[in-house]
Structure formats: structure tokens, C-alpha cells
Amino acid sequence: xxHTFRTVTLAAVISLACQGAFAAPDNDDxxxxxxxxGVAEVEAGKLAQEKGxxxxxxxxxxxxVKDHTAANEKLKAIADSKKLEVSTNQQLLDKTKAxxxxxxxxxxxxxxxxxxQVKAHEATIExxxxxxxxxxxxxxxxxxxKTLPTLEAHLVQAKALAKAHGGDAAxx
Numbered sequence: 001x002x003h004t005f006r007t008v009t010l011a012a013v014i015s016l017a018c019q020g021a022f023a024a025p026d027n028d029d030x031x032x033x034x035x036x037x038g039v040a041e042v043e044a045g046k047l048a049q050e051k052g053x054x055x056x057x058x059x060x061x062x063x064x065v066k067d068h069t070a071a072n073e074k075l076k077a078i079a080d081s082k083k084l085e086v087s088t089n090q091q092l093l094d095k096t097k098a099x100x101x102x103x104x105x106x107x108x109x110x111x112x113x114x115x116x117q118v119k120a121h122e123a124t125i126e127x128x129x130x131x132x133x134x135x136x137x138x139x140x141x142x143x144x145x146k147t148l149p150t151l152e153a154h155l156v157q158a159k160a161l162a163k164a165h166g167g168d169a170a171x172x
Contacts, residue, residue, distance in 0.1 A: 027140055030131045031079045034144075035086035037124045038075065041068035044120075048113045057110045060117070060161055067154070071147055078139050111165045117158035118169035125151050 041064050048061035072086075079086050128144045128151055135141030162169045 027082065027135075027137050028084055030127065030135065030140055030144070031075065031084045032087055033127050034124070034131075035072065035075055035079070037120065037127070038068045038072040039087055041065075041120065041124075042072065044113065044116065048109075051109045052113060053108070054110045054165065056161060056164060057113060060157060061113070063157075064117070064154070067150055071150070075143060078143055082137070082139075107166060111162075111167050114158065114162040114165045115167040115169035118155065118162050118167070121151055121155040121158050125155060 045061040045064035045068065048057055049065070052058045052061060076086050078084075125148065128148050131141060131144035132148055135144060159169075161167075
């Protein structure tokens with residue numbers, strides 16, 4: 001039971017970081033939102049590597065861990081140079097309760113993960129588009145512009161994954 005709760009909590013961390021504010025009015029907000037979403041993607045990917053049952057889910061999760069770890073490292077380096085703080089795993093734990101209900105209502109972990117990835121990437125793309133278009137800091141704006149195509153490609157793949165696993169997020 002404790003293992004199941006831990007699994008559900010980790011999955012919740014992933015999705016919750018992907019939800020929330022769509023706008024990043026200043027550098028601090030963008031760094032905080034983008035880093036929270038990045039950490040959540042990595043944690044969700046690790047959980048999917050462990051709990052996923054389908055090969056395509058595990059493959060997608062591997063890509064999420066790799067791509068979002070690299071983006072997180074780049075963002076952290078930029079943030080550190082500007083004395084901005086990035087989100088941490090601990091900050092995300094407070095937001096996990098909402099996702100638990102979604103996971104309980106899903107037919108499988110794979111379906112819940114795939115649905116979550118669609119929603120998470122849609123939310124992340126919104127903040128990155130805003131920063132790319134309206135960012136005040138040239139370095140953060142460039143980071144957002146460079147990262148957007150990867151996020152958009154992830155969304156296309158997440159929608160295909162959701163469709164393949166009976167998820168409803170791909171229909172939105």
C-alpha cells in the first residue's frame with residue numbers, strides 16, 4: 001500500500017508541475033514555472049520507466065527523462081548566472097493531491113501517464129511561447145525559443161501515445 005501511494009504521489013508530482021499559470025510575467029516566474037515543469041517531467045518519466053507496461057510508454061518516458069534533464073540543466077545554468085532560483089522536487093510535493101484522483105480513475109498507469117503528458121506539454125508550451133514572444137531577458141527568451149520545437153514534438157508524440165492507450169487527452 002505504501003509503495004502504491006509513493007508511486008501515485010510521484011506521478012502526481014509530474015502532472016501538477018505541468019498545470020498552473022500559463023503566463024510568465026517576469027524572469028523569476030518563467031524560471032520557476034519552467035523548472036517546476038521540467039522537474040515534473042523528469043520525475044514522471046522515471047516513474048513511467050518503472051511502472052509503465054507498454055514499450056512505447058517506456059520509450060517515451062526515456063526520451064522525457066533525457067530531454068527534460070538536458071533542458072533543466074541549461075535553464076539552471078542560466079538561472080544561476082542571473083541569481084534566480086529554480087524549483088525543486090520538494091516544492092512540487094505540495095501539489096500532488098489533485099493528480100491522485102486522475103490516476104485512480106484511469107484504466108491503467110500507461111493511460112494516465114499518456115493523458116498527463118498531453119496536458120503537461122500543452123501547459124508548458126504556453127509558458128514557453130509567452131516567454132519566447134514577450135520575454136524581457138534575451139538569454140531566457142532564446143532558451144524558450146530554442147526549447148519550444150522540442151516541446152511541440154513531445155506534444156505530438158504524447159497525443160499519439162494517449163490515443164494508442166485509450167486516453168481522452170488526445171481528443172482535446
